[in-house]
Amino acid sequence: MHLLDDWPMPALGLDCFVMEADSGVARARLVSQLAADPRIELAQPMQVFHALAEGDPLSAAQPIVTDWHLRELHALGTGRNVNVAVIDTGVDVGHPDLQGRRIVTRNFVDSGPFPAESHGTQVVGIIGARSDDGVGIAGVAPQARLLALRACWPSSTAASGAVCSSFTLAKALQFALDAHVQVLNLSLTGPRDPLLGRLLDAALGQRISVVAAVDTHSADGGFPSSHHDVIAVAGEQARDHPSTSLLAPDRGIPATTVGGGWSFVSGSSYAAAQVTGLVALLRGMAPATAPAQLRAALAPEVELGLAPRRPERIDACAAVVRVTQRCACDCIAGSTTHWRPRR
Incomplete structure (x- = not known):
């Protein structure tokens, strides 16, 4: 094989190397052999x-x-x-x-x-x-x-x-x-x-x-x-x-x-x-809102612990209300803690 490039991956604690095999070498078999080497954390084909x-x-x-x-x-x-x-x-x-x-x-x-x-x-x-x-x-x-x-x-x-x-x-x-x-x-x-x-x-x-x-x-x-x-x-x-x-x-x-x-x-x-x-x-x-909470704000069924039955169309105004508890997009108060967007 020939070394083409390399790059450190500190997020994974690894160094990444791009290698090119000689012509005629079976790539799948070569990847399998590399993966079996205890010095190598991960071997995969370029995708x-x-x-x-x-x-x-x-x-x-x-x-x-x-x-x-x-x-x-x-x-x-x-x-x-x-x-x-x-x-x-x-x-x-x-x-x-x-x-x-x-x-x-x-x-x-x-x-x-x-x-x-x-x-x-x-x-x-x-x-x-x-x-x-x-x-x-x-x-x-x-x-x-x-x-x-x-x-x-x-x-x-x-x-x-x-x-x-x-x-x-x-x-x-x-x-x-x-x-x-x-x-x-x-x-x-x-x-x-x-x-x-x-x-x-x-x-x-x-x-x-x-x-x-x-x-x-x-x-x-x-x-x-x-x-x-x-x-x-x-x-x-x-x-x-x-x-x-x-x-x-x-x-x-x-x-x-x-x-x-x-x-x-x-x-x-x-x-x-x-x-x-x-x-x-x-x-x-x-x-301070966690990514999982933002995802739930965009998909209320996830927020309620329900499995989505179908893809959900994003309601941006409702998502803002769920995250900030502030009225958005001409909404009206439903209670002191919940805001219902006006349709």
Whole structure:
């Protein structure tokens, strides 16, 4: 084998090495032999992940502005002081809707400069574009601290246009852990991955809220959305998604695009991005709230200890009330301790 790359993984107490086998060597047998070596903690094949985007815009409005009463939520909180990591492709940080946002950028794909790329620009804009600036769209959490971590890259052969690997994703996850983020967005999917699973466990152990997009072509929603305690988000128009997933708008979502423009995008990648922004709002409003409590606020059946019978459509205003005990979105008092949103 030949050493291609290596990276420390302090969150797991491991050093990670990427090796390439000589041509003609059976990879499965080689991995099995390595796993049997007592000096090696974990051996696995390199796996490929892809973004969950679609290209059919169906609407000309920002659904969450009305569905989630976004303007009213911004009167209560904007995600200020909440660190949000987006592991995706590169981002056009010079976009008019992102200028002045002081976005932390890192490139874990190669040694080149941080590039402006499509999918990451769309996801980051949906989460954190500036609001009330006279241009473009309003991000769900317009004052959150954004970390754009490039672990994926454009691919003309992938249907979604972007792919990632186990190794690049692992490096980005380790950086997010070191940066002590509060919210992590993963708008991508792939096979279940042991190394990434351990890093997600470490993130959850650090009270990081992990939001991931559901792959409706996978029976369990795909990985990482199927990982325990991850907030799995599917599109409201999608079919055959797991009953434990939450539903958010996924069609005709206005988003920032490379080159300073805007377009309408569709797919669970963007549904997850909106929920990531909402989680950042909730964490900013109630910093002491644990991730499990935030997840329960978004899914009341979980809060009551009930098994979800079907995917739940997110009620953002009700989630704010459950977390903050403050009236939101033109609600009326039901009692001294409970608030009932006005329909």
